[in-house]
Amino acid sequence: MGMAVSGPSQRIFRAISRRQALTPSRCLSLPTAFPGRCRRITRWLSGWSCTGRTAGLRRCKTWSARRCGWTGTAGRVCSAAPVQGQTTRSAGTLSTFRSPLNKEESIMMLHRAQIETLVTHTYETELCIVGGGMAGMIAAIAAARHGRKVVLMQDRPVLGGNASSEIRMWIRGAHGANMRETGILEEIALENIYRNPTLNFSVWDSVLFGKVKCEKNITLLLNCSCLSAETRDGKIVSVTGWQTTTQTYHTVRARLFADCSGDSILAPLTGAEWRMGRESCEEFGEDIAPQESDARTMGMSCLLQVRETARPTTYIPPAWAYHFEKKDFENKINFSTPQKWNNCNFWWMELGGLVDSIADTETMRDELIRTVYGVWDFVKNGGVCDAANWEIEWIGFLPGKRESRRYVGDYLLNQNDVRAEGKFDDLIAYGGWTMDDHHPAGFLTTEPPTIWHPAPSPYGIPYRCLYSKNVENLMFAGRNISATHTALSSTRVMATCAIMGQALGTAVAIALRDGLTPRGVYEQRMQELKQTLIADDCYLPWNRREPTPLMESVRIEGAGDVSLLTDGVERPVDGVDHAYVCEPGQAVVFTLPEPRFLSALRIVMDSDLNRETFPEGIEYSFKTFPMKCHVRLGAANVCVPKTILRAFDVYADGERIATENENYQRLVRVPIGRTVREVRFVPRETWGCSQVRLYALELMA
Structure with missing residues (x-):
């Protein structure tokens, strides 16, 4: 693979070869001043709680205020519970914080001149x-x-x-x-x-x-x-x-x-x-590997995010930023139309593969920052890209790495x-x-x-x-x-x-x-x-998930094909949907041969793996994973997939033991914790889909 290097890239390459870091024109000192020093924090902010009906295996999770002040539950479903996974404030406030200093320390300024052993x-x-x-x-x-x-x-x-x-x-x-x-x-x-x-x-x-x-x-x-x-x-x-x-x-x-x-x-x-x-292509017979082994790796990147505004904005690059021309972006920016430049997250602003991607990270960071600000100067001011109404939203100063040891x-x-x-x-x-x-x-x-x-x-x-x-x-x-x-x-x-x-x-x-x-x-x-x-x-x-001995003895009744609830395949595979489908309100009933202790009901819902129920016009990248790159005017928000079951009830021997009104998760475990003979699951409402779609309903011993 050739190493074609030209233009401003030569200057970057020379700096990398010499392992030169940027020399800042000045350094800012930001001293911190506190009236005292805390050697031990024995009590932190209390009064936080975390609740969630996630894939946890315990019903209750509790932390003491002495440790960190967080409390939480997992696997719990009830109408009075906060939404799953959400952090909420309870009665505790910032005023509950207590200084860990003893009485003498709290009234005396610390003034020392001695070598101390760090804790x-x-x-x-x-x-x-x-x-x-x-x-x-x-x-x-x-x-x-x-x-x-x-x-x-x-x-x-x-x-x-x-x-x-x-x-x-x-x-x-x-x-x-x-x-x-x-x-x-x-x-x-x-x-x-x-x-x-x-x-x-x-x-x-x-x-x-x-x-x-x-x-x-x-x-x-x-x-x-x-x-x-x-x-x-x-x-x-x-x-x-x-x-x-x-x-x-x-x-x-x-x-x-x-x-x-x-x-x-x-x-x-x-x-x-x-x-x-x-590795060399010979070592493992890899035809895309180089002929000879070498120490080269994939590089690292400092990413750039930009924001679309309602009016033109100005960008003046720092004096130390690199200057680039259109030829420097061959195979990097799509110039087919002036708008194509913002279709990616500038991942190709990458350096470090020719040096030590661990030992030379600081040098690479400096060179990447000079590159990033220079790239945006070209996009914004180069006269080739339509970026008049765009401005910098954020630039990362910590390189994201692809490869090292x-x-x-x-x-x-x-x-x-x-x-x-x-x-x-x-x-x-x-x-x-x-x-x-x-x-x-x-x-x-x-x-x-x-x-x-x-x-x-x-x-x-x-x-x-x-x-x-x-x-x-x-x-x-x-x-x-x-x-x-x-x-x-x-x-x-x-x-x-x-x-x-x-x-x-x-x-x-x-x-x-x-x-x-x-x-x-x-x-x-x-x-x-x-x-x-x-x-x-x-x-x-x-x-596939193997059936448990318990489920092999249970009779299941429902409006749809109940065999799909226990077939062990919990997503569409090879063109087969594998989803149990029914209307809201149509119950699924489990009847055991005789009463026995049950720990939980395991539910796997349809979370729309392809995110086809996202709003029209949503960026495709949001469907891949809900993380933003650039900030566009009028961009549609993401929303909970419409196929997820939002509200449902669970009954044990006719008694309602759990109700949920705001579920947004795919995997839910509903605690039962009692000896029962019949369990009834009643789906009530989805996030927008007209039908209920489930991939598993399983009693757990």
């Missing part, structure tokens, strides 16, 4: 996850909901990684009809649609933050960067992070560890085997596996994005910035790619799984990473329960892992 907090837990992107966050939620104690260490102030408000890359996954990733990721997407119809990124951050804070089994350490690890006998004993906001160290001792950091920080700290760069597990997924559809026995997730192999020169090349090599949708991803080959208690999920560069070019997209994260968290729960290593789960518990994932609404291609 180290130590945690004993079952699972420690490093990295709070979509994979790490969802892994933590999955493990916590299955009863395991988790510490989640995230080096940023917000969750979501590349999808957070700091980077704003939209979540992408498998192509094709009805291929949407479900499970916890769909739960998050539907909450964002419900709470955030204008797709505001600050609200999006709160959705992610709330999902983690409303899990009692998760201890969240934000702004905490992993910097060291202790190992013994081929296992990780602990990891330590530095929290910038509190100037404290946090040491986490755990039985299992997961690296979802993207850059695989635990690899060099623990001696876990890893790779970085591109990749772990080596018991199996390395490669291009041939992807093309063959990956029908592994240990399939625990799936992909379906093209093998989207970005040119390592990124913006510097005049060649196409990427090649979209075809990939089937779906293709399977095996569990053996999620745990370390040589560190016994280390797992990973995200763009750093055990895969070759070419396979990574497809698996790296965030929806795929997210469902791998859910598989990781679920596997950890099984391993901890049974005293197994991650490899031991593969050897002894694969079928249980797969069935648990399906029960939690994760789609596994070529697999």
Whole structure:
């Protein structure tokens, strides 16, 4: 692959080669002044509650005010309950905050001149996850909901990684009809649609933050960067992070560890085997790989979002921004009409593939910022694009990365596996994005910035790619799984990473329960892992939910084809709908041979996986995932898919035990918690569809 570099790109290339960073003309010092210092926070803001009828397995989740002041419930359905997943204020207010300083400290100014030892907090837990992107966050939620104690260490102030408000890359996954990733990721997407119809990124951050804070089994350490690890006998004993906001160290001792950091920080700290760069075509017989292996990777991007206004606006670029001409945008901007420039999120503003995508990140950030402001100068002022009424909405100063270190597990997924559809026995997730192999020169090349090599949708991803080959208690999920560069070019997209994260968290729960290593789960518990994932609404291609002994003995009556409620396929597949259809008000009745204790009723609804019930004129990208790129005048809001059942009642032996008036989720578990012989489910109202569509109704023992 050639390295055609021309024009202003030569200046960028020279700066990269010398690893030169920008020298700011001046630095601003923003001192903070407080009348005192808090060494310990023993009581935080109390009075918050989080309620949700999500895929959680417990009826009640409660946190003490001493820990963080959050309380919540999951799986609860009642007419008096707040909407699921929504954070609401209760009686507590800011006035409930109490100063942790003792009486003497509270009346004396602190004045010292001495060397002090910085505080180290130590945690004993079952699972420690490093990295709070979509994979790490969802892994933590999955493990916590299955009863395991988790510490989640995230080096940023917000969750979501590349999808957070700091980077704003939209979540992408498998192509094709009805291929949407479900499970916890769909739960998050539907909450964002419900709470955030204008797709505001600050609200999006709160959705992610709330999902983690409303899990009692998760201890969240934000702004905490992993910097060291202790190992013994081929296992990780602990990891330590530095929290910038509190100037404290946090040491986490755990039985299992997961690296979802993207850059695989635990690899060099623990001696876990890893790779970085591109394999030769000969090593795995990959015909899209280069002839010789090299250290080049896909690059990183600082993204640009712009806003449409009602009148022309002015843009004056900073003096240090690069200047570009039309020829610099060959194969990047669609110039077929003056309006085509705003059809993407400027992902091709990419650098870093020719250098070390970890060690050189700061240098690349500086060069990317100069590039971004220069690109907008061309679009706005170059006389080629129709951008008179557009202005900058936001520019990211934190690069979003595509590739760096990749772990080596018991199996390395490669291009041939992807093309063959990956029908592994240990399939625990799936992909379906093209093998989207970005040119390592990124913006510097005049060649196409990427090649979209075809990939089937779906293709399977095996569990053996999620745990370390040589560190016994280390797992990973995200763009750093055990895969070759070419396979990574497809698996790296965030929806795929997210469902791998859910598989990781679920596997950890099984391993901890049974005293197994991650490899031991593969050897002894694969079928249980797969069935648990399906029960939690994760789609596994070529697999179906197995009927439970309880449901095999139950008589089901309803207005539609009740066999579809228990056929184990919970979405349209291969042209077969698999949905039970009835009219609102038509009950489904379960009758047991004899009374027995039931824990819950599991319901899987139709969340319109293709988002065909979104308003007319909605941006297509919003249908893929509800995240905004540019802000357009008059843009339609997203709305809850009309096919979801909004209101329903559940009766046990004739007594109404649950009623719901504002459901917006796909997977709902209604607690029963009693011995009964008959359960009646009455759907009352959808979000707009004339018929009720259900993929599963299942009694749980």
